[in-house]
Amino acid sequence: MTAHRPIKSVAELVASGLVSDATGLGAVAAKYAIGITPAVAALIDPTNPDDPMAHQFVPTLAELVTTPDERADPIGDLTHSPVEGIVHRYPDRVLLKAVHVCPVYCRFCFRREMVGPQGLGTLTGVELDAAIAYIAEHDEIWEVILTGGDPLVLSPRRLMQIMQRLAGIEHVKIVRFHTRVPVVEPERVDADMVAALKASGKTTYLAVHANHPREFTPESRRAIALLADSGVALISQSVLLKGVNNDVETLAALMKLFVENRVQPYYLHHPDLAPGTSHFRVSIDEGQALVTALRGRISGLAQPTYILDIPGGHGKAEIGASVISGSDGCFTVRDWQGVTHQYPPKD
Ligand code: SF4
Secondary structure, three states, X not given: OOOXXXXXXXXXXXXOOOOOOOOOHHHHXXXXXXXXXXXXXXXXXXXXXXXXXXXXHOOOHHHHOOOOOOOOOOOOOHHHOOOOXXXXXXXXXXXXXXXXXXXXXXXXXXXXXXXXXXXXXXXXXXXXXXXXXXXXXXXXXXXXXXXXXXXXXXXXXXXXXXXXXXXOOOOOOEEEEEEOHHHHOHHHOOHHHHHXXXXXXXXXXXXXXXXXXXXXXXXXXXXXXXXXXXXXXXXXXXXXXXXXXXXXXXXXXXXXXXXXXXOEEEEEEOOOOOOOOHHHOOOHHHHHHHHHHHHOOOOHHHOOEEEEEOOOOOOEEEOOOOOEEEEOOEEEEEOOOOOEEEEOOOO
């Protein structure tokens, strides 16, 4: 599917051929933003009703179903926001959410009530001043995580300005970006963007969000290689999604592609309780079985940590199935083939 401009409306979805029957989609678009870049549109197969790329980006009527356990702020950002644009959930790090727009709008997004044209917008100059002042005043903050929205939608000039202000804060040692841009709009990643990402002079990390092996196109590989070659440390972020990657072959291929492209597998998120996303959620039992199967199948380099963000703002918990049980120096441990052993051994 060839599109030359981003798709942002139901009419454009129909015109591009990504949707044939738009009945009811106006109601979805009224609640949740639509955004599909040309790079993503090119990956969608509209003739396949089970296409994993379409599932991630093309709106469906299933989004109008909100279950009782879903909530507008599923991971409790607002509970830990001392000033606009800052989330301070853990002592040594903060989120800095300078912008609430994205190049694409993922149908499973955990911040779907906050992002998009009707979302929380971009921080004003005064709000950004207050956010930077908060970071400067709290010398326990070692790491600043730019997220959003997608921080790489900012121009290199705007990003450079923010980075230069962080450069002056001595106690901040790490600046981390969470972004989908290298995959969904790889042409944005150029020498100017890389220079801006590194302009704080701190150690720069960038979490590349990808959920399916098909997202590794020649263009996205080029963008990721440019970041890696420039010395930006790359880690992965994926969401375990029904109909997209909830099978061991797809997950194994995805994690191996991260490693092959110099992106260290980091988090595989259990999907959050965001409104209208129940059709994406797998059970935790299924997620544990999948990550256990990965252990027996691919290199240790390619193992992600399976993570649940506890609703209410209580932070992240590792939820991979435990392989050890017991106490008092007598444990039973399960190996990668599912066979149990005593530790320490009796013989
Ligand atoms: S890029 Fe991230 S913040 Fe934006 S819609 Fe997708 S998941 Fe949500």
